[in-house]
Amino acid sequence: MHSLNRRERPFLIDEVLDDFARFDFPLKDIWLSAARFHYHNLAPEISALPSGARALEIGCGAGILLTLLGQQSPNIYMEGIEPFAEGFETMEGVLQHAQGLGARIHRSAYEDYDPSKAYDLVYLVNVLEHLPDWRHFLDTLPRFLTPQGRCLVLCPNYGFPYEPHFNIPVVGSKATTGRMFRRRIDWVENTYEVHGLWNSLNFVQLSQIKRHLAGSQLKLRVRHEITDRMIDRFNTDPVFQKHIGVFNKVGRAAKALGLTQVFRLGPCENLQPYMFLEFSRVSE
Numbered sequence: 534m535h536s537l538n539r540r541e542r543p544f545l546i547d548e549v550l551d552d553f554a555r556f557d558f559p560l561k562d563i564w565l566s567a568a569r570f571h572y573h574n575l576a577p578e579i580s581a582l583p584s585g586a587r588a589l590e591i592g593c594g595a596g597i598l599l600t601l602l603g604q605q606s607p608n609i610y611m612e613g614i615e616p617f618a619e620g621f622e623t624m625e626g627v628l629q630h631a632q633g634l635g636a637r638i639h640r641s642a643y644e645d646y647d648p649s650k651a652y653d654l655v656y657l658v659n660v661l662e663h664l665p666d667w668r669h670f671l672d673t674l675p676r677f678l679t680p681q682g683r684c685l686v687l688c689p690n691y692g693f694p695y696e697p698h699f700n701i702p703v704v705g706s707k708a709t710t711g712r713m714f715r716r717r718i719d720w721v722e723n724t725y726e727v728h729g730l731w732n733s734l735n736f737v738q739l740s741q742i743k744r745h746l747a748g749s750q751l752k753l754r755v756r757h758e759i760t761d762r763m764i765d766r767f768n769t770d771p772v773f774q775k776h777i778g779v780f781n782k783v784g785r786a787a788k789a790l791g792l793t794q795v796f797r798l799g800p801c802e803n804l805q806p807y808m809f810l811e812f813s814r815v816s817e
Contacts, residue, residue, distance in 0.1 A: 545604055546572060553597055553630065558623050559726045566772035568597040571658045571687060574762065574809070576605050578654065578685060584608040586653040589677065592660030595624040596631030596638050603635055612637035614646050623726070643670060652677055655684040662688045663733045668745050675750045675814060684812040687759070692738040693806040698730060700777065707736045740803040742810070751812045755802055759809035 550565050558564070579588060579602050586609050593599045593613025603611045617628075617640050632638060639646065655677050661667050674684055689696075694703040699721050701714045711718065711731065718731045739755070746753055767774050 546601060549601055549604060549634070550597075552634075553600075553627060556627050556630065558595075558627055562772045563776060564594075564597060566770055567659065568601060570766055570770065570773070571598055572601045572605075574687065574759070575602060575656060575658075575685065578656075579606045579609055579611075582606070582609055582653055585610065587611075587650060587679075588654040588656070589613065589648070589652045591643050591655060591657045592663070593636075593638060595627035596636040597627065598658060599638070600631045600634050600636045612639065614639045614641045614643060616640065616642040643673075648677060651679040651682060653679050653682050655682070657684070657686050657688070659688055661686050662691070662735055662737050664735060667735055667737050667742075671742070671745060671749070671751060671812070674812060678814060680814060682813070686808065686810040686812070688737070688808055690739045690803075690805055690808045691736040692740055692803045695806060696734070697777070697806075698734065703736075707734065738803070739805070739808055739810075743803075750815055752815050754811040754813075756809035756811055757802065757805070759807055760805050763807050 546569060550569060553568075554561065554565060575598075582588065588602075588609055588611045590599050590602075590611070590613035593615045595615075596613060599611060599613045603609075613636065615638060628638065655674070661670070664670050678684065689698075691703060695701075696703050696710065699714065699718055701710065701717055704710050704713055722728050722730055743753065767777070
């Protein structure tokens with residue numbers, strides 16, 4: 534196994550990502566770009582856990598982010614689950630490489646996964662918006678968590694009228710948007726070999742999550758800092774800047790004018806483009 538965890542953190546990130554970049558797989562630049570960004574969002578959360586704590590990534594894909602975080606915090610027991618649906622064959626080499634670097638990855642959907650012990654931290658990155666039933670996931674989430682455990686979710690918020698996978702505006706419902714932008718949707722799925730991506734999206738909204746949690750076993754904290762972090766990413770991540778296109782100018786202008794602070798105010802937080810959510814158990 535590589536001794537990457539003994540290096541300084543910036544070199545660890547670069548070395549691991551360069552290692553994965555040797556493989557050829559669809560949307561490689563976007564996957565690696567996202568792994569780098571979300572490493573910086575999650576590394577402080579992982580490193581703050583006590584030694585010996587347990588963490589789980591739900592929907593870990595081929596394990597790129599899981600490998601980064603595991604190398605950064607070798608004192609934390611980390612594992613991931615991923616159902617590896619049809620079409621994942623192009624990622625097998627990446628998966629095997631991640632496992633060779635020590636990533637513990639189970640081939641399972643969350644519905645079928647029975648952990649041997651509960652986790653101190655569970656996290657999902659760009660996964661919640663693809664779940665067939667996100668409400669069911671939230672209802673069953675407590676079984677994964679220790680009494681003081683937390684779950685961190687990062688994903689788009691469809692309360693903001695923009696679909697980031699296809700880089701299109703949302704016009705009313707998903708059905709209406711799909712009809713209006715069918716050519717764009719088909720082009721993206723065919724060009725990047727991501728067939729079925731549009732159908733997998735559930736268009737989850739923050740306001741819906743809040744309503745669903747009323748009277749549940751979970752409480753929610755909205756981490757507003759993610760909006761400015763996403764906009765700052767335009768300045769440091771050319772892959773992200775190219776993917777988002779014109780929206781990077783809109784985002785920069787909004788931050789410069791202080792408009793992103795509006796997303797911290799009452800009902801306006803339901804309109805933030807991207808969500809960083811922290812779930813924990815309601816105290817008994």
